[in-house]
Amino acid sequence: MVGAMAEASNPFHDALRFERRVPPCAIVIFGANGDLTKRKLIPALYRLAYERRMPSGYVIYGNSRTEMPDDVYRAKMKESVKQFLEDSPFDEELWSQFAQSLYYVAGDVQDTAFYSKLAGRLKEHDQKTAGNMLFYLSTQPSHYEPIVGGLGAAGLNQGPGWRRVVVEKPFGIDMATAKALNRRLQAVFPESAIYRIDHYLGKETVQNVLAVRFANGIFEPLWNRRYVNNVQITAAESIGVEGRGAYYQESGALRDMIQNHLLQVMATIAMEPSAAFEPNAVRDERAKLLRSIRILKEEEIATHAVPGQYGPGSMGGKPIPGFRQEPGVNPEAQTDTYVAATFFIDNWRWAGVPFYIRTGKRLPKRVTDIAIQFNAAPLSLFERDNMGGNQHLARPNLLIIRVQPEEGISLRFLSKNPGGGMKLRPVSMDFNYGSSFGVRTPTAYETLLVDALAGDATLYTRQDMVEASWAVVQPILDYWNSHKFEFPNYEAGTWGPRQSDEMLDRRGHLWRVP
Amino acid sequence: MSAAVSPEGILKELSQLWVSLGKEDDAGVLRACAMTLIMAADESEDSAIAGEMLAELIHEHPSRAIVLRVRSGEGAALESRVLAQCWMPFGKRQQICCEQVEITSSETSLAEVRRVLMALLAPDLPVLLVCRSLRLFLLEAFRPLIAAAGKVIADSRGAADPVMVLAAIASHRGEGRNVQDLAWTRLTGIRQEIAAHFDRPEEAARLSSVRRVEITHATGPVPAEALYLAAWLRHAAGPQVVPSFAAAEGPPVSQVAFLGDGVEIRIPFAAAIAAPRDCELLHEELGLAAPDSIYDRVLAGALSLA
Numbered sequence: 001m002v003g004a005m006a007e008a009s010n011p012f013h014d015a016l017r018f019e020r021r022v023p024p025c026a027i028v029i030f031g032a033n034g035d036l037t038k039r040k041l042i043p044a045l046y047r048l049a050y051e052r053r054m055p056s057g058y059v060i061y062g063n064s065r066t067e068m069p070d071d072v073y074r075a076k077m078k079e080s081v082k083q084f085l086e087d088s089p090f091d092e093e094l095w096s097q098f099a100q101s102l103y104y105v106a107g108d109v110q111d112t113a114f115y116s117k118l119a120g121r122l123k124e125h126d127q128k129t130a131g132n133m134l135f136y137l138s139t140q141p142s143h144y145e146p147i148v149g150g151l152g153a154a155g156l157n158q159g160p161g162w163r164r165v166v167v168e169k170p171f172g173i174d175m176a177t178a179k180a181l182n183r184r185l186q187a188v189f190p191e192s193a194i195y196r197i198d199h200y201l202g203k204e205t206v207q208n209v210l211a212v213r214f215a216n217g218i219f220e221p222l223w224n225r226r227y228v229n230n231v232q233i234t235a236a237e238s239i240g241v242e243g244r245g246a247y248y249q250e251s252g253a254l255r256d257m258i259q260n261h262l263l264q265v266m267a268t269i270a271m272e273p274s275a276a277f278e279p280n281a282v283r284d285e286r287a288k289l290l291r292s293i294r295i296l297k298e299e300e301i302a303t304h305a306v307p308g309q310y311g312p313g314s315m316g317g318k319p320i321p322g323f324r325q326e327p328g329v330n331p332e333a334q335t336d337t338y339v340a341a342t343f344f345i346d347n348w349r350w351a352g353v354p355f356y357i358r359t360g361k362r363l364p365k366r367v368t369d370i371a372i373q374f375n376a377a378p379l380s381l382f383e384r385d386n387m388g389g390n391q392h393l394a395r396p397n398l399l400i401i402r403v404q405p406e407e408g409i410s411l412r413f414l415s416k417n418p419g420g421g422m423k424l425r426p427v428s429m430d431f432n433y434g435s436s437f438g439v440r441t442p443t444a445y446e447t448l449l450v451d452a453l454a455g456d457a458t459l460y461t462r463q464d465m466v467e468a469s470w471a472v473v474q475p476i477l478d479y480w481n482s483h484k485f486e487f488p489n490y491e492a493g494t495w496g497p498r499q500s501d502e503m504l505d506r507r508g509h510l511w512r513v514p
Numbered sequence: 515m516s517a518a519v520s521p522e523g524i525l526k527e528l529s530q531l532w533v534s535l536g537k538e539d540d541a542g543v544l545r546a547c548a549m550t551l552i553m554a555a556d557e558s559e560d561s562a563i564a565g566e567m568l569a570e571l572i573h574e575h576p577s578r579a580i581v582l583r584v585r586s587g588e589g590a591a592l593e594s595r596v597l598a599q600c601w602m603p604f605g606k607r608q609q610i611c612c613e614q615v616e617i618t619s620s621e622t623s624l625a626e627v628r629r630v631l632m633a634l635l636a637p638d639l640p641v642l643l644v645c646r647s648l649r650l651f652l653l654e655a656f657r658p659l660i661a662a663a664g665k666v667i668a669d670s671r672g673a674a675d676p677v678m679v680l681a682a683i684a685s686h687r688g689e690g691r692n693v694q695d696l697a698w699t700r701l702t703g704i705r706q707e708i709a710a711h712f713d714r715p716e717e718a719a720r721l722s723s724v725r726r727v728e729i730t731h732a733t734g735p736v737p738a739e740a741l742y743l744a745a746w747l748r749h750a751a752g753p754q755v756v757p758s759f760a761a762a763e764g765p766p767v768s769q770v771a772f773l774g775d776g777v778e779i780r781i782p783f784a785a786a787i788a789a790p791r792d793c794e795l796l797h798e799e800l801g802l803a804a805p806d807s808i809y810d811r812v813l814a815g816a817l818s819l820a
Binding site: 013016021086088089 | 604605706712721750802806808
């Protein structure tokens with residue numbers, strides 16, 4: 001086997017200086033005409049080729065039902081790369097080389113005969129790919145089972161060479177379906193070959209949370225209930241459902257964002273340091289943290305989780321339709337386009353510290369950040385109001401990790417205003433990724449694809465992590481499904497429903513404005 | 515260009531430079547600095563070379579760059595000027611700029627240069643010294659500048675007596691200074707190819723039969739690259755492997771052959787791997803903060819082979 005094990009036993013390997021080598025392989029993308037393939041996967045693979053990070057021998061196969069010659073598929077993908085390549089120029093010559101390794105194989109994933117055909121096509125490239133294969137499921141979830149079953153029946157789940165399968169979210173629509181999906185995947189592939197992708201974990205700033213926490217001595221001593229007052233995680237989108245109304249009304253923000261992305265981010269913020277920076281050691285700590293999140297009791301849900309749905313409003317002077325007015329959406333849909341939730345972690349480090357998470361569509365701007373709010377100094381020496389109160393208590397120290405759009409870290413603290421008197425003002429000390437590193441940061445899909453090809457599952461979620469996060473979300477889903485809400489309850493272009501502010505207000509907290 | 519150089523004067527000029535840059539562009543500019551990067555060269559070297567290298571390096575290693583140009587012989591006066599290197603990241607609307615100070619001095623003024631440099635270092639950030647001149651690197655008067663940097667990058671390529679340069683590097687490292695040789699960095703691609711070859715199980719199995727490695731190097735004395743490679747191969751493959759050298763026209767190292775009972779593995783190196791650009795090598799070194807313990811062993815091995 002060529003890969004991580006070979007590197008470890010190879011006396012010529014130099015971990016300090018050598019780039020991680022990606023072994024030769026075939027990549028098969030199911031759902032080759034889908035949005036994800038066009039917008040993210042093929043542009044990411046092209047960019048990896050641009051940076052010479054693709055293996056020396058590789059082929060990429062796209063699959064969907066439509067009959068199409070290789071050249072037509074290549075032309076379509078070329079247009080996609082030109083359109084969706086992020087922060088990169090398009091290089092015609094490089095594309096010509098890249099396209100030579102790009103193929104298309106038409107076939108119905110429900111048809112078992114298709115997999116024999118696929119196996120035959122892949123076998124033609126064994127010399128080049130050493131028999132290694134990565135199967136990427138970029139289809140609708142209902143196709144996962146027939147694809148995995150078909151791969152197994154055709155013997156494509158076993159070598160020579162390694163075999164891996166990348167699964168896109170949603171990993172089930174509830175706990176029962178998630179468990180069932182895991183069982184079906186594991187019937188064909190071992191857990192170590194299943195890569196459940198959560199693109200939030202591939203974001204550079206989310207990875208940097210681990211570096212900030214565990215490579216520096218100054219933060220970790222403060223990273224606990226003694227010093228942290230609360231944590232706020234915000235993932236706001238200014239756009240609506242963008243033509244995906246029919247899909248979104250079945251999913252909602254809780255399933256779409258919190259069950260996977262934001263609970264994973266929370267786990268990264270709150271997990272204990274792992275014994276080593278190795279896939280299972282890191283994932284063990286994430287899983288442990290997810291299992292420590294307190295499961296809300298039915299009577300707590302109304303006060304700890306707020307659903308919202310946007311109504312008509314305006315943004316930038318333009319009228320915006322409400323969710324129920326979006327095409328394909330039921331005019332009486334009970335879908336949550338916004339969620340704010342309060343979670344607690346029942347462990348010694350975090351007991352009693354609220355973790356506030358909010359996400360929503362049609363909020364005032366697109367921003368994702370994590371704010372660690374520290375306890376105030378016990379007494380203000382400097383500023384007191386005319387009633388003797390401490391003015392600075394309303395302006396706490398904040399450590400803000402900005403995930404998007406401008407990646408960086410800011411620390412807010414109080415400073416003296418220039419001039420006479422001891423008037424204080426909050427100031428911000430900023431680290432900006434752009435100014436310290438200057439270079440383009442890889443997209444999450446570039447990072448995660450290389451990891452999967454190299455056999456590094458650190459940033460992928462594991463079965464126990466998926467099930468632990470469903471355990472957190474399921475009671476909320478069940479409660480919401482059995483109640484009818486007065487939707488819409490927030491106007492497009494605002495920061496969400498009033499009840500969300502009230503949820504924090506009950507603990508004397510305020511949502512910060514990101 | 516000012517005749518008298520004072521650190522305060524240079525810092526003031528830098529402040530004024532940033533004010534004027536900020537006014538030039540509606541979007542303002544992003545001032546970036548992650549290290550002090552001192553690039554020392556002979557005055558006779560084309561001044562554009564250092565400028566072009568820095569312009570490329572700042573993309574990934576934004577720095578306060580100090581270009582030190584040293585002329586042979588005497589002369590008390592230092593000269594300086596300040597400028598900014600800016601670039602526009604693809605798809606962005608704000609330029610990223612780094613400041614650059616150029617100081618010209620004579621050999622006899624190096625003590626004064628050190629005083630000025632100490633005041634110009636960006637506070638609390640790493641200091642890296644790239645020494646593009648072997649003459650300067652071996653100069654006694656240059657040692658205090660080497661001692662002032664957290665990492666020093668020299669290049670033994672083209673040395674008339676590579677062993678003397680390697681011995682000087684070993685002496686610095688023996689005194690606890692992190693001095694690296696770009697001749698070693700130049701081998702990373704070659705070493706990676708060799709490692710990749712032995713990733714294949716069937717090739718790895720043949721390694722135990724290898725008794726000799728033959729390194730084909732550029733004509734002339736055995737270059738530092740070939741000595742390093744021989745020492746590394748021995749370090750990795752075991753002391754039973756005896757290195758030998760053969761000369762041919764081409765880059766410092768163009769091929770390595772593993773020979774033994776029934777074994778003959780020849781790995782030729784493409785030009786892009788055998789002769790990487792200096793900027794690529796500097797990029798690799800500037801990105802490495804951890805000590806290179808393999809290099810310590812290889813340096814000792816190369817000196818014992820010489």
